[in-house]
Amino acid sequence: MAIPQSYTDSKTYMHDCLQFLNDYQWIYNYPNTHILVNKIFEKIPLDWVEYFNKFNTNDFNSLALGIVNENAPLSLKQFLRKLDNLKPKFELKTLPENISFTFPKNISIGIKKKHEILCLSSVVDRICRDKDVKSVLDVGCGLGYLPHLINEKFHFKVIGVEGDEKKVRLAEEYQKKYYPHSIENVSYLHNYITKDSLDTLINLGLDNFCITGLHACADLSITILKLFLKITSAKCLVIMPCCYHRLTINSIEDGLETFLNFPCSDILKRVAENFKIETFLRRPFLRLAAQQSCESWKELDHNAHDIHAKNCLFRAILQEIAEEG
Incomplete structure (x- = not known):
């Protein structure tokens, strides 16, 4: 965890964060x-x-x-x-000069999203090569821009998994129109990933692969983390979670809120026992990340x-x- 230099342990840092909030x-x-x-x-x-x-x-x-x-x-x-x-x-790193990609024209994708796709792809490449990984599983692949970039620039075989069936159809249409050369190495699977998706991912038959995800919203990032720990053939994980606050509410009563997957950290759970976090770590707190x-x-x-x-x-x-x- 990238705690400030003035702290020597994460427990003290988390305590001070909760006290401040x-x-x-x-x-x-x-x-x-x-x-x-x-x-x-x-x-x-x-x-x-x-x-x-x-x-x-x-x-x-x-x-x-x-x-x-x-x-x-x-x-x-x-x-x-x-x-x-x-x-x-945080240590800010510049994008490698050799990373470029031609996004389809007349496609609604902003400068910020393009930048994130380019940055994440370079991190995926670096970590995959370090682990001698040859294939990538992109969870929540959307319209497939990241899979095509990873394949075109770094020559990895990619399977994109997407829960929205309409996006899967569009991704396949864009592939035929803009990236026909990738059909042998980039494929898509319509599947809504949950904690029960372990067999689905294992049955893809990937060996020594990387799991990645861009803007893995709501509980998806946590779900991916838990699945990654159970899949022995998944050698590395490169995930860029979403800042959106749509976590599943575990219980709500008289203005008090708790969440199914928050907190995840064992240390934070122990520190939180000294605070009534259900009174102030509620949805408005989660929204701070999206400001x-x-x-x-x-x-x-x-x-x-x-x-x-x-x-x-x-x-x-x-x-x-x-x-x-």
């Missing part, structure tokens, strides 16, 4: 549309409000990056310092901030009216 749950532990319903403005410390009232656009943009001036309230500085200390330190990055705020002008604020508050007013009947 518990202490500041008033910031996030509700739907964004409920800021009036839950009276969030009344929970903001008064010294923060006084400080924010003097802000200009550049000040708000800097705040999103964790930057405040010397006149900031001590409690706000402490909040930002704790937040910065808890941020994992815009801090970087997206730094270039906003006054008009953009104004539009964003009004959109948020107008929706909150409608929600307040709905709650009041």
Whole structure:
């Protein structure tokens, strides 16, 4: 786990993360549309409000990056310092220059998704070669862009598994139209992967293969991890989970929520025994991963901030009216 350098063990780090999320749950532990319903403005410390009232656009943009001036309230500085200390330190790697791929024209796929496909393919190649793997199983392959890239650039045999039958048909149509040379080495299987899919994957007959997945949403990433541990012929796993929050709810009662596959970590489970995580690690917490990055705020002008604020508050007013009947 990529814990910050200031921590020497994951148990202490997880404890501090839970403590932080518990202490500041008033910031996030509700739907964004409920800021009036839950009276969030009344929970903001008064010294923060006084400080924010003097802000200009550049000040708000800097705040999103964790930057405040010397006149900031001590409690706000402490909040930002704790937040910065808890941020994992990631090593950013550039895409190899030899990685390129011609995506079909007139296909709705964004720049971000293209970048992710290119990056993941290079990691799959590096790890597969290290493990002397010759074939790849792509779980949740969608329309097949990753399988074709892996085959075309790195010459692996690929089987794409997809739970949406319509996407499987489209993937096969795109293959005939754009990648006819790959028919011998790229194939598709319509199957919705669950914890009971072990025999299905074993019966594919792959030997010494890699399991990969891009945007493995909801519980799929966890399901893949559990299946990987049971398949002896699967030699490596390269997965890029999705940030979306659609985990299966295990139980819900009076605003308390628990999830079928969260937490997974044994250490986090033990640490969580000291907290009532069902009160603050709920769906609003899971949605934090799908929020815009801090970087997206730094270039906003006054008009953009104004539009964003009004959109948020107008929706909150409608929600307040709905709650009041």
